[in-house]
Amino acid sequence: MSEERKPLNFIEQIIEEDLSNGVSKDELRFRFPPEPNGYLHIGHTKAIGISFGLGEKYNAPVNLRFDDTNPAKEEQEYVDAIKKDVAWLGYKWDKELFSSDYFQQLYDWAIVLIKEGKAYIDSQSSEAMAEQKGTPTQPGVDGPFRNRSIAENLDLFERMKNGEFEEGSHILRAKIDMQHPNMLMRDPIMYRILKKHHHRTANDWCIYPMYDWTHGESDYIEQISHSLCSLEFKPHRELYDWFLDQVVDTSLIRPKQREFARLNLSYTIMSKRKLLQLVNDGVVSGWDDPRMPTISGLRRRGYTPYAIRKFVETVGVAKRDNVIDVSLLEFCIREDLNKIAPRVMAVLDPVKLVITNYPEGKEEWLEAENNQEDDSAGFRKVPFSRELYIEKDDFKEAAGNKFFRLKLGGEVRLKNAYIIKAESVKKDVDGNIIEIHCTYSEDTSRKVKGTLHWVSIKHAIKVEVREYDRLFMDEAPDNHQDKDFMDFINPNSLKVIPAFAEPSLKEAKIGDRFQFQRLGYFNVDNDTTSERIIFNKTVGLRDSWAKQTRAEHSRSKPTQNSSNQKQQNNKSQQPKRKAIDVIQQLGKKYTNLPEIKQQKIKAEIQELAKNVTYEELEPLFNTAAKKVGTRIAVVLTLGVLLENGQGKNGIINDFITKALEDKNELLVTEAERIQNII
RNA sequence: UGGCCUAUGGUGUAACUGGCAACACGUUGGUUUUUGGUACCAAAGAGUCUAGGUUCGAGCCCUAGUAGGCCAACCA
Numbered sequence: 008m009s010e011e012r013k014p015l016n017f018i019e020q021i022i023e024e025d026l027s028n029g030v031s032k033d034e035l036r037f038r039f040p041p042e043p044n045g046y047l048h049i050g051h052t053k054a055i056g057i058s059f060g061l062g063e064k065y066n067a068p069v070n071l072r073f074d075d076t077n078p079a080k081e082e083q084e085y086v087d088a089i090k091k092d093v094a095w096l097g098y099k100w101d102k103e104l105f106s107s108d109y110f111q112q113l114y115d116w117a118i119v120l121i122k123e124g125k126a127y128i129d130s131q132s133s134e135a136m137a138e139q140k141g142t143p144t145q146p147g148v149d150g151p152f153r154n155r156s157i158a159e160n161l162d163l164f165e166r167m168k169n170g171e172f173e174e175g176s177h178i179l180r181a182k183i184d185m186q187h188p189n190m191l192m193r194d195p196i197m198y199r200i201l202k203k204h205h206h207r208t209a210n211d212w213c214i215y216p217m218y219d220w221t222h223g224e225s226d227y228i229e230q231i232s233h234s235l236c237s238l239e240f241k242p243h244r245e246l247y248d249w250f251l252d253q254v255v256d257t258s259l260i261r262p263k264q265r266e267f268a269r270l271n272l273s274y275t276i277m278s279k280r281k282l283l284q285l286v287n288d289g290v291v292s293g294w295d296d297p298r299m300p301t302i303s304g305l306r307r308r309g310y311t312p313y314a315i316r317k318f319v320e321t322v323g324v325a326k327r328d329n330v331i332d333v334s335l336l337e338f339c340i341r342e343d344l345n346k347i348a349p350r351v352m353a354v355l356d357p358v359k360l361v362i363t364n365y366p367e368g369k370e371e372w373l374e375a376e377n378n379q380e381d382d383s384a385g386f387r388k389v390p391f392s393r394e395l396y397i398e399k400d401d402f403k404e405a406a407g408n409k410f411f412r413l414k415l416g417g418e419v420r421l422k423n424a425y426i427i428k429a430e431s432v433k434k435d436v437d438g439n440i441i442e443i444h445c446t447y448s449e450d451t452s453r454k455v456k457g458t459l460h461w462v463s464i465k466h467a468i469k470v471e472v473r474e475y476d477r478l479f480m481d482e483a484p485d486n487h488q489d490k491d492f493m494d495f496i497n498p499n500s501l502k503v504i505p506a507f508a509e510p511s512l513k514e515a516k517i518g519d520r521f522q523f524q525r526l527g528y529f530n531v532d533n534d535t536t537s538e539r540i541i542f543n544k545t546v547g548l549r550d551s552w553a554k555q556t557r558a559e560h561s562r563s564k565p566t567q568n569s570s571n572q573k574q575q576n577n578k579s580q581q582p583k584r585k586a587i588d589v590i591q592q593l594g595k596k597y598t599n600l601p602e603i604k605q606q607k608i609k610a611e612i613q614e615l616a617k618n619v620t621y622e623e624l625e626p627l628f629n630t631a632a633k634k635v636g637t638r639i640a641v642v643l644t645l646g647v648l649l650e651n652g653q654g655k656n657g658i659i660n661d662f663i664t665k666a667l668e669d670k671n672e673l674l675v676t677e678a679e680r681i682q683n684i685i
Numbered sequence: 686u687g688g689c690c691u692a693u694g695g696u697g698u699a700a701c702u703g704g705c706a707a708c709a710c711g712u713u714g715g716u717u718u719u720u721g722g723u724a725c726c727a728a729a730g731a732g733u734c735u736a737g738g739u740u741c742g743a744g745c746c747c748u749a750g751u752a753g754g755c756c757a758a759c760c761a
Contacts, residue, residue, distance in 0.1 A: 014701085196758095338711090380724095522722085
């Protein structure tokens, strides 16, 4: 009761309204209706989250219904994969159902429609029918078979069902209106002949119902109260309702279709057809390739169900087209993994470091905290010795003091170990650093700026790390009319790295998730064998140092395409704002402020006005009438200019006159004040 | 030569149904820190696509326009 009211999305509002208009809470029922013709992807997660989320919120049942009316594309493999993914996300469906369960009922209802003269058999080619259908801007015309007798329709339909005709020779259509402005209402097809094996009904049927005829009736059979789908089905709603009208018993629940905007992710494609192409063309290793936006891909990549659900919850539900930035997804997975992933050390790009004052042959097992975010995570031991690997990037012979990693003569802390000082380097003939020589001190209480991760060479285990980059180099790869999405494939989306890890990782099992300290989150891939442990990089840590370095680079060569960088560039291009811009901004708020503040702002504007030229001000005379605040700011500025000797002209006089005629008293007052300045 | 839907900071979603535009991500500073992570604090950034109208008062209602999306598969 006392809970803060969380804003409801528009679907929840519809349900609340229905509830207050007499629908009882136990009548609520939802469904998630995937077609088993591909794997689920992150976009589906939104639909899943909406319907199952509503189920959880209202304690209402949610059916998992496979929309399997097209035997040409559907397979049992997909049914199994979909069930696995929904369950993995943590949702529980009430019943597992199939549209194919309703084939007989649908057939019986179709006969009723024929008998009522509301459906007929058409026997033309699909080309001829397409022609008669018209276009979105032109009405259709009736076909020659539209007025077949009921007896003939019944006979033909029966024979279609019995397999007497070839595919494509006849179809059953609803008889609605060939001139209807909604093309879906121009005698839509209800049944086609398909002599294909169905994954559930085998060869029982030679005719299969179309989506529109099936979907609403299935919702009705299951007594779904709210049938939620994505926006592109909006035009189908009229037909959905028409079909329902033909069979509905008013004492039962009549399902309602409502539509929301589907989820789009930047740098990602979300079409099952195109994802299938990536799989078939071998661009990726399968539907569960960690670069795929599929649920199985994200799972293999190391994402958690919690993170994905949190993500879907955060993006919200509305009706406008949207493109979500991948950075939000990354934020959600980092947030979860930060709390739960044990920290370990691994070096991906090693350079040898020798501690010259550490005895040869000596080794120590030092205590390391597993996760400082989790008190119950405990500690482990990591081995330390004279020869270590650190990251190449963590050392520079010479660097400024913004670089607080290791440099010659500089000190740095080794995580969980000692403080070291770089004394010298050993290079090969090409001048590459092959060894860094350091001394260490056992006093670890001192403050040093940098902390590095490391592994002991002698104890390190070799592992394979797979690092992923985005699959596409374009923000919206399937949104180009002149280019195919395949043109934007990133050739370097997978990097295989031989790396060195601390020995505790020997015990790691498939699926285990870790934070490699200072690098990112990694999980153990399915391909791992007893000889070779393979890690996927789930996501990197936020890295403000890399960001800074990148910013410096892009200052010298400004061609970058990340949206974030674009923003940065924009900002650095406008370091100082012009006085006129500040005035404009101050003016916007003017009328909303209490009087004391208005006085303050007024003084500020008048001060700034001294730095404004007439040429800068003149365009603002055209400010829309309703933006009163801006107009007041312009009047104030103009006053200052006039006092400083700016002569009046026709444009100025018009502007003042218009201001004097305004309804807003503040504006009129200020205009009167400058009216008399000569 | 039509119908339907949508329009709020860089992105996404809010705004108690008409009462001085909020939250999250991102960005920028700062504090803490044996992860340049986390946490915490702060700042910048929109007067709500445009033009009219109704109203004491409009992001919300009305009208017209503009822009974007969807609709012509025997797919779902």
